[in-house]
Amino acid sequence: MGIRGFAPAALLFVVSISGYSQSAATPIRIIADLSEAPRKLYHAEIDLPVRPGPLTLITPEWIPGNHRPNGPVENITGVVFTANGQILSWRRDDVNLFEFHLLVPKGVTSLHAHLDCIVTSRATPKLAVLEWEKLLLYPANVPVRNILVEPSVTIPAGWRIGTALTPIASGLTATPTSDVDESAHTPPAGSMTTRYAATTVEQLEDSPVIAGQYFREFPLAPEVTPKHYIDVVADEEVDANLRPEFLMEVSNLVREASAMYGSHHYNVYHFLLTLSDTAGGEGLEHGQSSDNGVDEKAYSDAAHQLAEADLLAHEFTHSWNGKYRRPARLYQPDFATPQQGDLLWVYEGMTQYLGNVLAARSGLKSQEQYRDLLAMSAANLDAKSGREWRSTEDTAISSSILRAPNLAWTNWRRGQDYYQEGELVWLDADTLIRKLTNNTKSLNDFTRVFLGKGGDTGPLIVPYELPEIVAELNQIAPYDWAKFFRERVTDINPRADLEGIERAGYKLVYTEKATAGEIALDASRSRRSTAINVWYSLGIRLASDGTITDVRWNSPADKAKLAPGQKIFAVNNAVFSGPALREAIRDAKGSPNPIRLILQTNQFVSLADIDYHGGERYPALLRIDGAPDYLDEITKPLAAAPAQSSPVAR
Ligand SMILES: [Zn+2]
Numbered sequence: 001m002g003i004r005g006f007a008p009a010a011l012l013f014v015v016s017i018s019g020y021s022q023s024a025a026t027p028i029r030i031i032a033d034l035s036e037a038p039r040k041l042y043h044a045e046i047d048l049p050v051r052p053g054p055l056t057l058i059t060p061e062w063i064p065g066n067h068r069p070n071g072p073v074e075n076i077t078g079v080v081f082t083a084n085g086q087i088l089s090w091r092r093d094d095v096n097l098f099e100f101h102l103l104v105p106k107g108v109t110s111l112h113a114h115l116d117c118i119v120t121s122r123a124t125p126k127l128a129v130l131e132w133e134k135l136l137l138y139p140a141n142v143p144v145r146n147i148l149v150e151p152s153v154t155i156p157a158g159w160r161i162g163t164a165l166t167p168i169a170s171g172l173t174a175t176p177t178s179d180v181d182e183s184a185h186t187p188p189a190g191s192m193t194t195r196y197a198a199t200t201v202e203q204l205e206d207s208p209v210i211a212g213q214y215f216r217e218f219p220l221a222p223e224v225t226p227k228h229y230i231d232v233v234a235d236e237e238v239d240a241n242l243r244p245e246f247l248m249e250v251s252n253l254v255r256e257a258s259a260m261y262g263s264h265h266y267n268v269y270h271f272l273l274t275l276s277d278t279a280g281g282e283g284l285e286h287g288q289s290s291d292n293g294v295d296e297k298a299y300s301d302a303a304h305q306l307a308e309a310d311l312l313a314h315e316f317t318h319s320w321n322g323k324y325r326r327p328a329r330l331y332q333p334d335f336a337t338p339q340q341g342d343l344l345w346v347y348e349g350m351t352q353y354l355g356n357v358l359a360a361r362s363g364l365k366s367q368e369q370y371r372d373l374l375a376m377s378a379a380n381l382d383a384k385s386g387r388e389w390r391s392t393e394d395t396a397i398s399s400s401i402l403r404a405p406n407l408a409w410t411n412w413r414r415g416q417d418y419y420q421e422g423e424l425v426w427l428d429a430d431t432l433i434r435k436l437t438n439n440t441k442s443l444n445d446f447t448r449v450f451l452g453k454g455g456d457t458g459p460l461i462v463p464y465e466l467p468e469i470v471a472e473l474n475q476i477a478p479y480d481w482a483k484f485f486r487e488r489v490t491d492i493n494p495r496a497d498l499e500g501i502e503r504a505g506y507k508l509v510y511t512e513k514a515t516a517g518e519i520a521l522d523a524s525r526s527r528r529s530t531a532i533n534v535w536y537s538l539g540i541r542l543a544s545d546g547t548i549t550d551v552r553w554n555s556p557a558d559k560a561k562l563a564p565g566q567k568i569f570a571v572n573n574a575v576f577s578g579p580a581l582r583e584a585i586r587d588a589k590g591s592p593n594p595i596r597l598i599l600q601t602n603q604f605v606s607l608a609d610i611d612y613h614g615g616e617r618y619p620a621l622l623r624i625d626g627a628p629d630y631l632d633e634i635t636k637p638l639a640a641a642p643a644q645s646s647p648v649a650r
Contacts, residue, residue, distance in 0.1 A: 019055030019104050020048075020139035027148035027198045032135050034211055035156050035173075035187040037119065037128035043078075043185040044135035046113040050083075050104045056093070057100045057113070058140035060133040060205060060335035065284050065322070067341055067416075068400035071133045073098050078116035083108040098336065099140055113137050114184055122279045122293065127212030127233040128155075129274055129282070129291060132205050133335070143333040144201040151199070153209055157190030160215035162231025164270045164288035165196040165207045203459060205335065206286045206323070210272045214240040218247055220271075221254035226456075227268050228254045234275035239296045246299050252362035253313055255639035257320075260358065260444055263452035265324035265460055271312055275299070277528075283311050285318030287459040297527060306373075306517075306524040309365040314355030320451040321354065322347045328463035343466065344396035345489050349422010353430075354447070356423065360635035367635045371621045372517020374427075374501070374631075377420045378508050379536060379619030382496035385553030386414035392421040393490045407541070407549040408564035421497070425488045428500030429473070431630050432484075435503060436477040439628070444638075445476045504630035506621040510536055514618040532578040536617035537585050538595070538610055542568065546576040556612035563601070570598040582616060589615035 026049040033043040048057070061071040081088040081102055088111075093099035104111060115137065122129035130153065138147050154173050155161055173191040187193075199207070212233030220228040230250055234240040250271065258264070266288040274280060274293040282293030292315060298308045327343035360370040381387070395402060396418040403416065430443035450472050453462065470481040488497050498508055514522075522530075530544040539555020540548050546568040551557050572587075572595065574580040584595045594609035623629070 019050055019053045020142065021051040021109070027150040028138060028201075029150045029152075030135065031152045031154060031193065032130055032132070032209070033154040033185055033187055033191075034128045034130060034209075035154055035191045036185070037123045037156065037211070038125040040119045040123055042117040042119055042123075042128075042130065042134055044113075044115050044117075044137075045184055046115070046135075046137055048111045048113065048138070050108060050111045052104050052106045052108060055102050055104050055111070056140040057102070057137045058096075058334075058336060059098050059137055061098045062332065062335050062337070062339050063131070063133050064206065064330075064335075064339075065286075065318070067339070067344065068403055069338065071098060071335065072117065072120075075118040075120060075134070076115055077118060078114065080114045082112045082114075083110070096336065100137070116185070122274070122282065124235055124276055124279050126214060126235045127210065127274060127276060127279060129272075129279065129293070130209040130211070131284075131291070132208065136201065136205065138201050140336065141334070144205070144335060145203075145333070147201040148198055149201050149204050150196070151204055152193055152195045153211070154187050154191050154193040155211040156213075157188070157192070159192070159211050159213050161194060161209060161211045162215065162217060162229075162233070162270060162272055163196075163207060163209040164266070164268055164286070165199070165204075165209070168195045168197055170194040203287075206459075207289065208272060208284070208286065208291045210274060210291075212240075216240045216242070218242065220247070221251040221258075224254050224258050226264055226266060228271075229269070230271040230273055232273045232275065235277070235279070235296055236275075239275040239300060242299065243301070245302070246305070249363045250312060252637070252639070253316065253358055253364065256358050256361045256637065257313075257316055259639040260354070260361075260447065261320050261451050262448045263320075263455050263457070265457045266319055267458050269316075269319065271316070273312075283315050285315045285322055287319055287323040287461075290315030290318070295528060303520070304524050304527070306365060306369060306520050308524075309369070310355045310359040313358040313362065313364065314351055317351045317355045317358065318347075320447075321351050324457070324460060324462060325451055325453075326461055326463050328465050331461055331463045341396045341399040342393060344399055344416075345392055345418040345422040345425065346466075346469065348396075348416075348419045350426045350447075352419045352423040353426035357634055361637045361639075367632055369517040369520065370635050371506070371631055372515040373521065374423075375508060375515065375619040375621045376518060376521075378424060378496055378498060378501060379510070381417065381420055381424065382498065382508065383536060383552060384411050384414060384417065384496075386412045387417075387496070388492070388494055390414050391490055391492050392418055392425075392488070395421070409553075410550050412553045421489075424497040424500055425485070426500075427504065427634075428488065428497050429481075429484070430634065431500045431503035432479070433473075433477045434630055436479060441476055442634075446473055449475070501621065501631075502624070504634070505624050505627035506631060507624055509620055509622045510617040511620045512616045512618070515620045518618060530578075532581065534581060534585060534616075536619065537614060538612055542578075542581075544578065556610050560597075560608045560610045562597075562599070562608060562610075565601070567600045568597050569600055569605070572596050585612070585616050588613050 029047040031045045061069045090100050090102040117134040173187045173193040210233050214234045214237045216232045218230050232240045270289040275296045277296050280293040284291040294308045329340035359365050473481045532542040539552035539557040541550045548566045568576045571580045571584045588595050594611045597608045599606050
């Protein structure tokens, strides 16, 4: 496992700073006990090699991929340190609350730590996800890529486990024989413990575990090396049996990614998939796996698939773009040093572009759906009033403060726009390369070089700065790429970057009827939400009960002084409903009368007139006659047609 500036042989050097002692022979040993996952408690027993003196242990704060300092230290409880049968006192650092200070007594070479984590999400009576930051404790101020750790995981009786970690041995959990640590939790009879090969703290943090009663593992694209699997846990047994069509599309995704990138940076890849209405809502990239949490029916049929059609493709792409190649200042030696997000429009933005392209190439969504959803994204960005004061780069720099769920005035604040803005910028770059080279080259020529350096490497992190991207793009198609990115990302732009769409042969327009893709997307989300979108006409977004979630700055609704949080009671002379609101918009077209609303704000009731006569407006891409259709060319399959074979679950 080679990692930045660090040869494998370096593991043989003894790392030894204040109280911590490690050689290749003595990894930290951690047993993660998920046997009480149904009760929302994880436990850990950790043995650390130490030497006498002051010792500072730490738990992760900046979790890679989360783009904010949200390590769950507040949920780490029951911390007890013991050595030679004695409990040791500890004190939390007064400034860095993730640090624990203690004094290792004379003669002590091994320290035991027990801790619990209160699990606030991602665990149900039927399944659990272990992100290691919930249980990790290791020496502070040591690069995490230099700290060896040997993990084991205990799961409830009858459960099975999925992870990219390499298993060594598995069996019934042994009953602890030592009585030195009364804090230790004894797993119930029948629990299973699996021991995994030693790795580094950096890699362990990058290797989550899913476990559950209803577990299936399906091999994907068997002809592709290295091996790929999709591991599934679900709250309902029926959901874990993934449809053959879906499995074929995910196999296609593996083939398409292999064809596009021409390299792999993992020894094995596991798509870890959690299907649960209560433990879903996650998408986190890792080098050798991805943690994908969606609703329990999200992939159960074609109609529900569209809302999450690009999730697996996006997180998979991160194995190349984000994990293997990472912006230098997003890659810090430990999980305590703040990460800097200014290049997230590459890390996330290019992944957003390539993930959507791969999803279309694999059949996870159709080419038409790709275009319709691209229109929705471009229109949303183009109508974002916040772009008048804040650049896309600023949304990346301030990523860690933009992950709040509050929707009020979010168009004026802007959100994590570096994802979708980045998608437009990289489509712009792709089509520009095609134009500059008479369609003999594309962004794929760049990604093969940039994301494929060194060929197949195994897990590895190679940091970069923007000048490398600029230089390599110049090799593909000479152009002032530094200026290209500065104008689109660093500068304030009152309009979204629509040049890529136009160069691809399409124009963003607004029509009176929603596209098939928008209707399908709404339908695919209908189990969880039924939002009403009159964003491009009146300028409001609403929940199905009429509560306004956001008002578009400078829109007709803004001019009528509507506010987020207000609830619409009545529209003209009708009780509020989505259809009634849409009918009022249609009626106002060509009429001099405003749309009259009765509104509730807390305990107050008021009237508002919206002077809008433009009719319904939905974004769509309109084909420009005669122009080359790069969009369909970009989203057509690249890989050779797969050999006929049916995946078999293990
Ligand atoms: Zn991402």
